[in-house]
Amino acid sequence: MIMVIRPGRFTTIQDQGRWGFQTWGMPVSGALDPLASRIANILAGNKEQAALLEMTDEGGVFHFDYSVQAALAGAEMQASLNGRRLKNWSSFIIPPGGVLSLGEVTSGRRSYLAIRGGIVAPLVMGSRSTYVAAGLGGLEGRPLLPGDMLEIGTEQVKFRATRELSANWRPRYTRDWLLRLVLGPQEDWFSEADHKRFFNSVYQVGTVADRMTCELTGPALTLPERELVSDATGWGAVEVPACGLPSIVMPDHGTTRGFAKIGYVIQADFYKLAQASPGDKVRFEAMDAENAADLDRLQRADFNALAESFD
Amino acid sequence: MQALTEAKIRQAGEGGLVVIFGEKIAPGVHERVQGFIKSLRQLEISAIREIVPSYCSVMIYFDVLEIPGSQMRHLAERALRELEPVTKGPSKVLHVPVCYDGVLAPDLDNVLRLTGLTRGELLKVLTSRPYLVYLTGFSPGFPYMGNLPFSVPRQASPRRAIPVGSVGLGGNQTGIYTVTVPGEWNIIGRTPLKIFDAGRPEPFLLSAGDYVQFEEIDIGQYFKLRRQVADNLYQPQTSEEEVRA
Numbered sequence: 001m002i003m004v005i006r007p008g009r010f011t012t013i014q015d016q017g018r019w020g021f022q023t024w025g026m027p028v029s030g031a032l033d034p035l036a037s038r039i040a041n042i043l044a045g046n047k048e049q050a051a052l053l054e055m056t057d058e059g060g061v062f063h064f065d066y067s068v069q070a071a072l073a074g075a076e077m078q079a080s081l082n083g084r085r086l087k088n089w090s091s092f093i094i095p096p097g098g099v100l101s102l103g104e105v106t107s108g109r110r111s112y113l114a115i116r117g118g119i120v121a122p123l124v125m126g127s128r129s130t131y132v133a134a135g136l137g138g139l140e141g142r143p144l145l146p147g148d149m150l151e152i153g154t155e156q157v158k159f160r161a162t163r164e165l166s167a168n169w170r171p172r173y174t175r176d177w178l179l180r181l182v183l184g185p186q187e188d189w190f191s192e193a194d195h196k197r198f199f200n201s202v203y204q205v206g207t208v209a210d211r212m213t214c215e216l217t218g219p220a221l222t223l224p225e226r227e228l229v230s231d232a233t234g235w236g237a238v239e240v241p242a243c244g245l246p247s248i249v250m251p252d253h254g255t256t257r258g259f260a261k262i263g264y265v266i267q268a269d270f271y272k273l274a275q276a277s278p279g280d281k282v283r284f285e286a287m288d289a290e291n292a293a294d295l296d297r298l299q300r301a302d303f304n305a306l307a308e309s310f311d
Numbered sequence: 312m313q314a315l316t317e318a319k320i321r322q323a324g325e326g327g328l329v330v331i332f333g334e335k336i337a338p339g340v341h342e343r344v345q346g347f348i349k350s351l352r353q354l355e356i357s358a359i360r361e362i363v364p365s366y367c368s369v370m371i372y373f374d375v376l377e378i379p380g381s382q383m384r385h386l387a388e389r390a391l392r393e394l395e396p397v398t399k400g401p402s403k404v405l406h407v408p409v410c411y412d413g414v415l416a417p418d419l420d421n422v423l424r425l426t427g428l429t430r431g432e433l434l435k436v437l438t439s440r441p442y443l444v445y446l447t448g449f450s451p452g453f454p455y456m457g458n459l460p461f462s463v464p465r466q467a468s469p470r471r472a473i474p475v476g477s478v479g480l481g482g483n484q485t486g487i488y489t490v491t492v493p494g495e496w497n498i499i500g501r502t503p504l505k506i507f508d509a510g511r512p513e514p515f516l517l518s519a520g521d522y523v524q525f526e527e528i529d530i531g532q533y534f535k536l537r538r539q540v541a542d543n544l545y546q547p548q549t550s551e552e553e554v555r556a
Contacts, residue, residue: 003496019360019361020361021451021514021515022361022363022372022420022449023361023362023363023364023448023516023518023519024447024451024452024514024515025447025448025449025451025452026448026451026452078342101462110552124509124510125509125514132489133450133492134451134490134509136509163409171463182322182324182325183322184321184322184323184329185321185322185323185329185331186321226334229335229336229365229366229367230365230366230372230446230448231335231365231366231367231368232329232363232364232365232368232369232370234324234327234370234372235516236324237323237324251436254448254449254450255356255363255448256363256365256446256448256449264322264323264325264327265324266324266325267324267325267326267375277487288322289322289325289380290325290379290381292324293325293326293343293375293379293380296325296326296375296376297375297376300376
């Protein structure tokens with residue numbers, strides 16, 4: 001059992017999302033950083049899709065009554081175990097009675113704590129991910145609170161010795177992000193001048209940057225006169241509402257919206273959306289859909305190689 | 312060939328394609344959306360992660376690890392060519408009991424004032440024929456239904472938490488709130504039914520293309536049915552009907 005002594009600023013149970021119900025308005029949810037969450041699970045000996053904890057801005061303090069293997073990946077939260085500093089992007093053994101303590105982020109924004117065996121949470125419509133707006137999934141459909149008790153699962157695990165992830169595997173978190181974007185579906189609703197403005201400007205992550213949306217401030221685009229009838233919208237969509245300021249759709253976002261979308265951030269850059277903080281700079285660069293797909297395939301091959309190298 | 316030339320296929324990220332059938336909300340477009348989904352499903356493409364329809368378009372989310380984008384596009388074009396004209400077969404009609412009284416209908420009087428209808432006339436409009444579910448979304452399972460023969464403006468400031476089951480009117484559409492969320496529509500009644508229940512094997516009672524037949528109940532019946540729903544004893548009443556658009 002894990003006792004939550006302090007939950008951290010906003011900590012939820014997530015897995016790799018709830019697919020199959022967007023038609024009915026249920027968003028996919030799931031871990032915001034597909035890279036760090038999967039690596040945390042691989043390090044812990046779990047399947048990539050295992051349920052784990054996603055911590056935001058400030059991590060929590062957790063007490064473990066029996067010994068487990070765990071792993072941390074993502075934002076740097078100065079973790080310590082029984083007072084001794086732990087390395088980020090590593091797996092380690094927590095002894096019986098161990099206290100894992102995480103603090104405020106010093107780099108990045110979301111950190112993942114994976115426990116070997118997975119975090120127990122009921123499967124709701126096929127997933128353990130928390131969707132707070134509808135109060136479902138995870139632990140009672142809400143962020144963790146002090147006093148919560150979490151059970152550790154017995155999901156299929158592989159023996160993986162504790163280790164530190166090699167440096168070349170660790171992404172570099174910055175305060176100046178380049179987001180690569182596939183144009184469409186409404187890219188032709190924006191003028192050439194707007195396209196120039198969009199790709200040549202430096203935007204900033206606004207104050208609203210949560211699991212539903214990442215708002216940006218910066219040069220506004222001119223909204224076309226046409227009205228868009230609500231259409232399906234997914235993670236990574238860069239939508240442009242009436243004010244002309246782009247905002248980026250995140251996994252808990254409503255599934256249909258009435259805003260024109262100039263493009264979609266590529267999946268290989270989703271982790272940047274998870275680790276960018278309010279005030280960070282953001283620039284966009286256009287990329288061809290097939291090149292973006294090739295990056296995804298390369299990344300999948302890399303993940304498989306990483307997991308194999310551990311076994 | 313008419314179907315193919317009248318749809319545009321656009322990119323939605325490297326793992327998404329949108330097939331666009333029109334730019335206006337209209338029953339004709341709706342039927343082509345449904346027809347396309349049917350012909351796409353018949354191709355049994357394992358790389359498709361999810362198909363999400365909306366008013367005038369269909370979003371296809373697919374796995375780039377399984378299929379190149381160009382092949383997905385070819386398959387979408389094939390599904391368009393093989394689109395069967397949607398024959399108006401019987402549709403599923405869900406009977407939704409609604410209480411339009413008192414605290415369950417806080418904006419009813421306001422709507423009567425805005426439309427100039429009497430209570431009896433409004434209820435006749437709402438209950439005398441089935442309403443088409445154009446779309447489900449906004450919150451899980453929320454059915455967007457239309458079209459009402461009048462239009463009411465959204466409220467200027469949203470209510471913070473609309474009770475689950477509330478029936479709202481916004482513009483010329485009506486909807487049923489499925490989870491407690493803030494909202495701007497005019498609340499004119501409440502149903503004891505759970506349109507969405509994550510614990511059910513079929514979590515959603517309504518899908519796009521279904522119809523809703525509203526039925527007036529009094530407050531006593533409302534509480535009786537609510538008890539039945541809570542005890543998992545209520546069986547939703549559906550019928551298959553030929554509905555004239």
